[in-house]
Amino acid sequence: MGRYGFVLHRPLQLIPVLIGISLISFFLLHAVPGDPIRTLLGERTSPEVVASLRARYGLDQPLLVQYFYYVRNLLGGDLGESIVYKVPISDLLARRTQATGFLLVYSTVLSILVTLPLAVVAALYRGRLPDQIIRGFSTFGLGFPTFWLGLMLIIVFSVGFGWFPVGGYGNSFIEHLHHLFLPSLTIALALSAILIRTMRASLLQTLGADFVMAARAKGLSPRWIFNRHVLRNSLIPAINLLGVNIGWMIGGTVVVETVFSIPGLGQLMVKSIFSRDYQVVQSLTLVFACATVFVSFVVDVITVALDPRISQ
Template sequence: MTRFAFLLRRPFELIPVLFGISLISFVLLQLTPGDPVRLLLGPKAGDAAIALVRERYGLDQPLLVQYFYYIKNVLMGDFGQSISYRSAIGPILLERIGPTLYILVYGLALSVALTLLLGVLAARSRGGVIDQTIRIICVVGVGVPSYVAGLLLVLVFSLSFKFFPVSGYADGIFANLHHLFLPALTIAISVTPVLTRNFRATLLQQMNAGYATAALSKGVSPSQVFWRHVFWNSLLPTVSLFGVVASFLIGGTVVIENVFNIPGLGLLLVRSVLSRDYLVVQGVTIVMALGIVLSNLIVDIVVAALDPRTGT
């Protein structure tokens, strides 16, 4: 069996996970207090109008029947009709996926860069001023909620110095490198401390490993041992942790998008919950669950590429 053989069976393992998530979220939404139809039509709507709207959206059917038809339609690419937006949900989701993906990729890219830089600096200066400073920053970063970090960044870099926009989403990929820098940095701040502490610990462990000591005893320079062996051997545990953190951040974008008013899936989710638009909430949940599943799959592929022992 090759190290990439898991790609043949992994899709079949993920299907029950997605079905389970969809079922649980569907049932929980149905148990949520409030009637979306009454909220849409207002308090003065008559019973006949309410019954007509419920029939139109299939809300008069038993719960299991509703779920069966919902899954059947989703498999055909139809997420249903939004009650509040009064249009098909599929195009709404496609329109909102772009901003969410952008800030996720942007934020994770900043996280990788900061993690590699801070982890190497801390490990190479173990016990020194730089190491102690980085460790303190990581401890503080872990304890600061993402919405607090986002508000502080807006206060300093948007309102005080006016370096970056306060909120919103620009047109074009390169324009958003500046426009969405603060949301991406907020993501990086919430992720980098955990990754840096893990990467630093792994680097120190590998620096004290037998192969590193043997190489140094043979006259190999410390820099060559570090960059040719220690650094690359330390990436594997951090990449695995990166997958867990990336999955967590997919749900965490809900907070960040609402802080910076970014028209992504997170902002759509909050507004749909407030308007009791259950089908939109269900659609966003499925898309986010699919994103978490795919991110874990990508991490498994990267781990298999870094470690030849995988799958043997």
């Protein structure tokens, strides 16, 4: 427990984070011009009907009162009811969490599969043609917007070759893999462009470390040295960077799910913002914050497991 003790305080950080996010999201959303009830019913709806619905959802109360009731219901496990979908928000989120979760895990796996071999090749062939090509790929990848990259993949592989669906999620596990390959690849390519540079630099630094030189002097095989010492120690900065970019990945799902018409939390966020569905947007913001903090906690645990130097 000693080595892992310092990461146990991470869940406690969730409390002030959630309070801050709930405050900011609540008041910023209500500062956006537009009336959600009027947007839902249309401009020709009578003022009596609008006032009745506003009173039903508590939108006729002062903002501080609305926030108090929102926090009270949240502490009781009640996320409220969607103004647009007319269903409990917890049910609405439950139906869409699977698609977003699958997309994030799929994207992470693909980014690792892209990053590891390319970073290793770039480090082992430092300054030569393979290294220059891979560094060029990572440089260009940093400059491509996610939505543009997704559209290009659709045009080439969906419209052009017809290998993958243009959008959707599918019904079975195999269909999920098929439908979400291009959206996951979109996120993975953007993320791997960052990870490759970090992983390559870490590999080069570790290859020149004293303990690697000592291992070579002992006559150990290069493959054993690389797998046992170099690769393991070089993974730590890349894993930390991956944890930092989890928030970016979660935010990226908003764009990717919209481009590929995936029925996930990101697409729901966009629709709820345009329809002024306040309660849904606030709940989604909290869900994304919890997911980011949880993943950061997992990354801390993995870092401690990989680095024996961390003891407190």
